[in-house]
Amino acid sequence: xxxxxxxxxxxxxxxxxxxxxxxxxxxxxxxxxxxxxxxxxxxxxxxxxxxxxxxxxxxxxxxxxxxxxxxxxxxxxxxxxxxxxxxxxxxxxxxxxxxxxxxxxxxxxxxxxxxxxxxxxxxxxxxxxxxxxxxxxxxxxxxxxxxxxxxxxxxxxxxxxxxxxxxxxxxxxxxxxxxxxxxxxxxxxxxxxxxxxxxxxxxxxxxxxxxxxxxxxxxxxxxxxxxxxxxxxxxxxxxxxxxxxxxxxxxxxxxxxxxxxxxxxxxxxxxxxxxxxxxxxxxxxxxxxxxxxxxxxxxxxxxxxxxxxxxxxxxxxxxxxxxx
Amino acid sequence: xxxxxxxxxxxxxxxxxxxxxxxxxxxxxxxxxxxxxxxxxxxxxxxxxxxxxxxxxxxxxxxxxxxxxxxxxxxxxxxxxxxxxxxxxxxxxxxxxxxxxxxxxxxxxxxxxxxxxxxxxxxxxxxxxxxxxxxxxxxxxxxxxxxxxxxxxxxxxxxxxxxxxxxxxxxxxxxxxxxxxxxxxxxxxxxxxxxxxxxxxxxxxxxxxxxxxxxxxxxxxxxxxxxxxxxxxxxxxxxxxxxxxxxxxxxxxxxxxxxxxxxxxxxxxxxxxxxxxxxxxxxxxxxxxxxxxxxxxxxxxxxxxxxxxxxxxxxxxxxxxxxxxxxxxxxxxxxxxxxxxxxxxxxxxxxxxxxxxxxxxxxxxxxxxxxxxxxxxxxxxxxxxxxxxxxxxxxx
Numbered sequence: 238x239x240x241x242x243x244x245x246x247x248x249x250x251x252x253x254x255x256x257x258x259x260x261x262x263x264x265x266x267x268x269x270x271x272x273x274x275x276x277x278x279x280x281x282x283x284x285x286x287x288x289x290x291x292x293x294x295x296x297x298x299x300x301x302x303x304x305x306x307x308x309x310x311x312x313x314x315x316x317x318x319x320x321x322x323x324x325x326x327x328x329x330x331x332x333x334x335x336x337x338x339x340x341x342x343x344x345x346x347x348x349x350x351x352x353x354x355x356x357x358x359x360x361x362x363x364x365x366x367x368x369x370x371x372x373x374x375x376x377x378x379x380x381x382x383x384x385x386x387x388x389x390x391x392x393x394x395x396x397x398x399x400x401x402x403x404x405x406x407x408x409x410x411x412x413x414x415x416x417x418x419x420x421x422x423x424x425x426x427x428x429x430x431x432x433x434x435x436x437x438x439x440x441x442x443x444x445x446x447x448x449x450x451x452x453x454x455x456x457x458x459x460x461x462x463x464x465x466x467x468x469x470x471x472x473x474x475x476x477x478x479x480x481x482x483x484x485x486x487x488x489x490x491x492x493x494x495x496x497x498x499x500x501x502x503x504x505x506x507x508x509x510x511x512x513x514x515x516x517x518x519x520x521x522x523x524x525x526x527x528x529x530x531x532x533x534x535x536x537x538x539x540x541x542x543x544x545x546x547x548x549x550x551x552x553x554x555x556x557x558x559x560x561x
Numbered sequence: 562x563x564x565x566x567x568x569x570x571x572x573x574x575x576x577x578x579x580x581x582x583x584x585x586x587x588x589x590x591x592x593x594x595x596x597x598x599x600x601x602x603x604x605x606x607x608x609x610x611x612x613x614x615x616x617x618x619x620x621x622x623x624x625x626x627x628x629x630x631x632x633x634x635x636x637x638x639x640x641x642x643x644x645x646x647x648x649x650x651x652x653x654x655x656x657x658x659x660x661x662x663x664x665x666x667x668x669x670x671x672x673x674x675x676x677x678x679x680x681x682x683x684x685x686x687x688x689x690x691x692x693x694x695x696x697x698x699x700x701x702x703x704x705x706x707x708x709x710x711x712x713x714x715x716x717x718x719x720x721x722x723x724x725x726x727x728x729x730x731x732x733x734x735x736x737x738x739x740x741x742x743x744x745x746x747x748x749x750x751x752x753x754x755x756x757x758x759x760x761x762x763x764x765x766x767x768x769x770x771x772x773x774x775x776x777x778x779x780x781x782x783x784x785x786x787x788x789x790x791x792x793x794x795x796x797x798x799x800x801x802x803x804x805x806x807x808x809x810x811x812x813x814x815x816x817x818x819x820x821x822x823x824x825x826x827x828x829x830x831x832x833x834x835x836x837x838x839x840x841x842x843x844x845x846x847x848x849x850x851x852x853x854x855x856x857x858x859x860x861x862x863x864x865x866x867x868x869x870x871x872x873x874x875x876x877x878x879x880x881x882x883x884x885x886x887x888x889x890x891x892x893x894x895x896x897x898x899x900x901x902x903x904x905x906x907x908x909x910x911x912x913x914x915x916x917x918x919x920x921x922x923x924x925x926x927x928x929x930x931x932x933x934x935x936x937x938x939x940x941x942x943x944x945x946x947x948x949x950x951x952x953x954x955x956x957x
Contacts, residue, residue, distance in 0.1 A: 290768065291768065292768075293638075293766050293768070295634065296775075302777070303777055306773055306775075306776040306777050307776070307777045307779055308776040308777060308778055308779065308782050308786075309776075309782070311773035311776060313771065313773045314771060315768070315771050316766035316767060316768060316771045316772060316774075317766075317771070317772075317773045317774065317775075318633075318634065318637050318766060318774045318775055319774070319775035319776070320630060320633050320634075320657060320660055320664075320775055321630070321656055321657060321660060323626070324626060324627060324630035324657065326627075327622060327626070327627035327628075327630035327631050327634070328630045328631065328633055328634040328637075329634060330592075330620060330622075330627075330630075330631050330634065331590065331592060331620065331630060331631030331632060331633060331634025331635040331636075331637075331638070331642075332634040332635065332637060332638045332766060333634075333638075334590045334592070334618040334620050334631065334634070334635045334638075334640070335589070335590055335618075335634065335635035335636070335637070335638025335639060335640035335642070336638050337618055338589045338590060338616070338617060338618045338635075338640050339589070339638065339639060339640055341616070342589075342616070344639070344761075350768065367623060367624060367626075367627070368623070368624075368626070368627050368630065370623065371622055371623030371624070371627055372627075374623075375620065375621070375622075
C-alpha cells in the first residue's frame with residue numbers, strides 16, 4: 238500500500254529561507270555541556286528549531302544525551318526520552334505507536350506528531366543498525382531518524398566506528414609504524430537507509446543551515462520514515478581548532494567529501510553540485526586526525542572521494558524518476 | 562461472538578486465554594518478537610488486532626531488544642502496553658528490562674518461563690526469570706490457566722495504580738502451563754470496565770507539558786535514584802494486595818501473595834513457585850493419606866517478596882524442602898532456597914532447610930519427586946552441615 242507512486246516530492250511543506258527563518262523559541266536550550274565548537278549540537282539545535290515546538294525526541298546514549306541531561310538539569314524544552322545506546326529507533330517506533338493509538342482513540346489531537354530519534358554514528362552505523370533497520374522497514378508513519386555523524390565514538394574517547402573515514406587516526410585505529418589509521422572505507426549509511434525503500438533520505442551539513450533545516454521540515458511533512466544523515470564536526474575528536482567546525486563542514490561539501498543530496502522515493506537528487514572541487518587536502522589538513530598522512534595517502538583518498546561523488550552524480554542522472 | 566462472551570467455562574489453550582484477557586484489558590500497544598514457548602500469546606493478539614476485536618497497534622519488532630525498547634516508548638507515550646517473551650529473548654532484552662522500572666513505566670510482560678542456552682533447550686524451568694531477578698519489576702508466578710488469565714488483567718490494574726506505576730512480569734511455565742488446554746472462566750467485560758478503567762496518566766511524553774525522561778544519573782544522584790526505585794517496588798506490595806482484593810470483590814476469585822495448602826499443622830513444608838505446585842498438591846494429599854504431616858507453600862508474588870506473609874505461612878514447620886527450578890553455578894543453593902534461608906536466619910525457631918533443584922529444561926517432575934524431597938529434607942536438614950542442593954533425578 239505504500240509501494241506505488243508515493244509522490245513524496247510533491248508533499249507540501251514550508252522551506253526555511255533567510256527571510257522565513259523561524260523566530261520561535263529554541264527547543265534545545267543553551268547552557269548544555271557540549272564542547273566548544275561542537276558541530277553536532279549546532280546541527281541538532283538547528284534541526285529542532287526547524288520543527289518548532291511540535292515533536293517528541295528520543296536520544297540514543299552518546300554525547301548529545303550526556304551533555305544535555307545531567308540530572309537534575311535538562312536542555313530539552315520538548316518531550317524527550319533516553320533509554321539506551323542501541324535502541325533509539327525502536328524506542329521512537331514505540332512512541333509513534335503509542336501516539337497513533339492514542340490519537341485514534343481521541344486521547345490526542347487529530348494530527349501527526351513527528352517522533353525524532355537521534356543517534357551518533359556509533360549508535361547508527363554499528364550498535365543500533367538493527368533497531369534502525371527494523372524501524373525503517375516497518376514504516377512507522379511519523380518516524381524521523383537523525384544520524385549526527387562525527388565519525389567515531391567520541392563520547393567514550395574517540396574510538397573508531399564503521400563511520401570513521403579511511404586514514405583517520407583514532408584511539409582504536411591509531412596511526413603508527415604499521416598503521417595508516419583507519420584501514421577501511423566509510424560505510425555508506427544513506428544508501429543502506431535508501432535500500433529500505435523509505436520515502437525520504439537526505440544528507441545535511443551545519444554549514445548549509447537553511448538546507449539542513451529545510452530537509453528536517455520535508456522529513457516531517459512526508460508520511461513514512463525519514464533518515465537524515467548530518468555531518469557533525471567534533472573538534473575534540475578530530476584534533477582541530479574549535480572555531481573551524483563550520484569551516485570544515487563547508488570544506489567537506491566543497492571537496493566532495495560529504496556531498497549534499499536527497500533520495501526521495503528512491504530518486505537521488507544532488508542539492509549542491511560540486512563541479513570544481515577544492516583539493517581534498519584542504520579539507521584534511523586542519524584536522525590532526527589526518528596529520529600523519531603522506532601525499533600518496535591523500536592522493537588515494539582524493540581518488541576515492543571523486544570516484545564516489547561521480548558515482549552519486551551518475552545515480553542522479555541515470556535514474557531521473559522515483560523508484561516507487 | 563467472541564470466546565470471552567461465554568459465561569461458562571471455555572476449554573482453551575492457556576496462551577490463547579491470556580491473549581483474550583489482554584484483549585479484555587484493552588491493551589493499546591503490543592510490541593513483540595516470536596520465541597517459543599511464548600509465541601502463541603502474541604500470535605493470538607495479532608489475530609485479535611487483525612480481526613478488529615482489539616483496537617491496538619501491534620508492532621512486530623525485529624528483536625526482543627527492540628520489543629522492550631518499543632514497549633518503553635509506547636508506555637512513555639501514555640499507551641497501555643503489553644509484551645511477552647521467554648528465555649533467550651528475555652536475556653536479549655535484559656538491558657532494557659532493567660531500565661523500565663527506573664522510568665516508572667507500567668508495562669506488563671508475560672514470561673513463558675523456559676531454560677536458557679546452552680545447550681539450547683526450549684522447555685520449562687525458571688532460569689530465564691532468575692537471571693533478571695534484580696531488574697526491579699513486580700514479578701508474579703501463576704500456577705494454572707485460570708490464574709494466568711485473571712492475572713493478565715490484574716497485572717495492568719496493579720502496574721498502572723498511580724501509587725505503584727511499576728512494570729510487571731507475569732511468569733507462566735512454558736509448555737506445562739502455556740500450551741495446556743484448560744477450562745477457563747473469562748472475567749465479564751462489563752465488570753472489567755469497572756475494575757480496569759482506561760489508562761490515563763500525567764507521567765508521559767506530552768507536547769503541552771514537556772518532560773525529560775531518562776536523564777544521566779551522576780554519582781551525586783545515582784544511589785538516590787536506585788533507592789527510590791526499590792522504595793517504589795517495596796511499596797507496590799500494597800498495590801498488589803489492592804489489585805487482588807478488588808478483583809475478588811468484583812469477580813469472586815481470591816488470590817493471595819502466598820498460598821498455603823494443608824500447611825497449617827505441617828511438620829514438613831514444600832516451598833515452590835509456579836505450575837509445579839499442582840503436582841505437589843497431589844503428592845501432599847497422598848503423603849497426608851499415608852500419615853505424613855506435610856504441606857505446601859506457594860510463593861505467588863516473587864517481587865516485592867512478601868516477607869511477613871511467607872514467614873507466617875511456614876511458621877511452626879520443622880523442615881522446609883525448598884524447590885528451585887534454577888541453580889546458581891558455584892554456589893551451594895538456588896535462588897529461592899538462598900532467600901528463604903536468609904529470611905529465616907534470625908529466627909530463633911528456624912526450621913531445617915534443604916534445597917532441591919527440580920525439572921530443569923523440561924525434565925518431568927512426577928509426584929514421587931516430592932515424596933523423595935520430603936524424605937530427604939529430614940535427613941539432610943538434621944545432619945546440620947548440609948548446604949548443597951540436590952538435583953533430583955540427575956544421571957551422574
